[in-house]
Amino acid sequence: MRITDLTRRQGDFLLKIDNAYFEPGKIHGMIGSNGSGKSTLAKLIMGIIPADSGCIDYEGLTPRDITMTGQKPYLLHSSVYQNLIYPLKIRGIEPRAELVDQWLEKAGLQHKRKQYALSLSSGEQQRLSFARALIFGPKLVIVDETLSNLAPDGVRLFESIMEQQQRENPITWITISHQLVHISKLCDEVHFMEQGRLVQSGTPEQVLKHPTNPSVIQYLANTEVSFKG
Ligand SMILES: Nc1ncnc2c1ncn2[C@@H]1O[C@H](COP(=O)(O)OP(=O)(O)OP(=O)(O)O)[C@@H](O)[C@H]1O
Ligand SMILES: [Mg+2]
Secondary structure (H helix, E strand, O other), rough: EEEEEEEEEOOOEEEEEEEEEEOOOOEEEEEEEEOOOHHHHHHHHHHHOOEEEEEOOOOOOOHEEEEOOOOOOOOOOOOOHHHHHHHHHOOOOOHHHHHHHHHHHOOOOOOOOOOOOHHHHHHHHHHHHHHHOOOOOOOOEEEEEOOOOOHHHHHHHHHHHHHHHHHHHEEEEEEEOOHHHHHHOOOOEEEEOOOOEEEEOOOHHHHHOOOOOOHHHHHOOOOOOOOOO
């Protein structure tokens, strides 16, 4: 996916991305301070909000190939099962029992299929929302801080689902997170946003270990974990 001269103004915030490339089949990490425009870019890619100018070339992906999971899972007032099969239903795909069981198991919810989704714990709700995002076989998945309320084993579960997906059938991921350990471990490429601009992109090694941009250096100086080692 290629982004060219993309702008969007909201209030006094201006997102302006002159040129960015998200290589297909890779895990892209998006980092940057609060309010730097990460979620705005995610919404522009999803088509949830329109751009003022510029262009996103999806390189053949259509809206039905793209999905996003947010920090707050938007679950339907129904069972775990009904939530899980919802993306299949709206795309007119028959929910095969084998597929549904497989995703319930991956999300660790195999014994909760009949439970009212909103009575799940917050971590379980996030796992359900993640499984629901993936069950229909998207080709681009944006994970906007879905991991932020998760315990370490929950984050690990997400990572293992992503890793398994990449081994079996690589898709494009954009994972937005402040958890730099997660980003450095999992991502093929890292993109750093600052005040609505993409100021540095590269491998985790390049961006997190050898940052060249002063904003990235400043941001990393405030983190507890050192990537220098
Ligand atoms: N409807 C709006 N009107 C005015 N300003 C807005 C609107 N929506 C978003 N913004 C502003 O746009 C800026 C970018 O917000 P965005 O949610 O993209 O940041 P972010 O990088 O995702 O931050 P965080 O890490 O805190 O999630 C913020 O300053 C926000 O206040
Ligand atoms: Mg955000």
